[in-house]
Amino acid sequence: MTGHSRLAPSSAFRWVPCPLSVALSEEFPALKQDPSGPEGTAAHEVWNWMLDGLVPDVGTLTSERIPVTIEMIDGAWQFVDKIKSIVDPYQAMHKARFEQSLTMHGIHPLMHGTPDADLDLLEECGEYHIGDYKFGHRSVSPFENWQCTGYTFGAFERLGLSPSQIDNSKVFFHIVQPRCFHNRPASGTWETTGRDLRRLWDKMRRSADEAITLETAATPNMGPHCRDCPGRRACPTFRRNAGANIDWVNWSKPVQMDTESAGIELSYVTAALEQLKSYKDALEQQVEFELQQGGFSPHWSMQPTAGRGRDWTIDNETLFAMGDALEIDLRQPAQPITPSQAMSNREFKKKGFDSELIAEYSKPKPGSVALKPKTDTLASRVFGAKKNGMA
Ligand code: SF4
Secondary structure (H helix, E strand, O other), X not given: OOOOOOOOHHXXXXXXXXXXXXXXXXXXXXXXXXXXXXXXXXXXXXXXHHHOOOOOOOOOEOOOOOEOOHHHHHHHXXXXXXXXXXXXXXXXXXXXXXOOOEEOOOOOOOOEEXXXXXXXXXXXXXXEEEEEEOOOOOOOOOOOOHHHHHHHHHHHHHHOOOHXXXXXXXXXXXEEOOOOOOOOOOEEEEEEEHHHHHHHHHHHHHHHHHHHHHHHHOOXXXXXHHXXXXXXXXXXXXXXXXXXXXXXXXXXXXXXXXXXXXXXXHHHHHHHHHHHHHHHHXXXXXXXXXXXXXXXXXXXXXXXXXXXXXXXXXXXXXHHHHHHHOOXXXXXXXXXXXXXXXXXXHHHHHOOOOHHHHHHOOXXXXXXOOOOXXXXXXXXXXXXXXXXXXX
């Protein structure tokens, strides 16, 4: 079991939904290194040191000569704390395995990989834990996580568990991703059982078989995983889909839309903006609430803003005296009451100066002209609005 697996659990998020991606990525590998790769490796090295009780100084060079940053140390603490919180109640740190290779031959003979941490607490409490540390910014969900699913199979295969032991085991996937600010808290966990994982292992087995047996004739299946598929530059399905998008963009751009089409487009954009605004409002409320509770955000802080107008900081008598001394009358000249104030005054109403009378001597203030969505029926838009009760 040497070298990189053709069916690595770390890329199972891609090859399980799209078996074609295995052959295509081998034939058309990535043309440039992912810049986050060395940084991620360095971040892993830091928590490995810290598990051995060695906290490196910021700037220490890792084996690949990447300087250690404060983020790497903070993130490593989170991972180490997560592992300890699982094993410490059973004083079972000795049962934790870190970066130990596993085979998954029961899925496919070519499948093997190395989990960051696998913790066997089956004897202690019937639980098995897989821990994975992600130093990237993108959110990775532990729910039905294919990478952890593969590792769990390998762990059970290594232990030689019987079918009933597998079915009765409680399994936990922990993803610790300290730099994913979208998905807080930084540590996510999915709890399942060996019995429920069988369904995922079956799917994984079918995709693995197809990927290796059919090679470039395997089934393509597009999805978010295409973003991380090195073979996408040669993938006919990806190209066809991109082509359809280009056709659409080219078709819609050079000609000005007619008013009806523009109106429909405007409705879509307006609805999308409303959704985004509502999402922004929800995020603002959450961040504001957390900060007011004493929480911390690396990107936001509560700051005073200037209100409209100014308030006096001295009392009226002092203010008027100051004005008198300067021969300026600072007492506000009498202003007529506004129609709205008059309408809400009960005394006036009792004396007959009511809404009806006030309406006779006042008019609504003109507002600005604004574009508004139509709220009438489709029929009236097509056939025209009724006038004087007649169509
Ligand atoms: S680009 Fe997408 S559809 Fe094409 S092989 Fe890769 S993962 Fe599959």
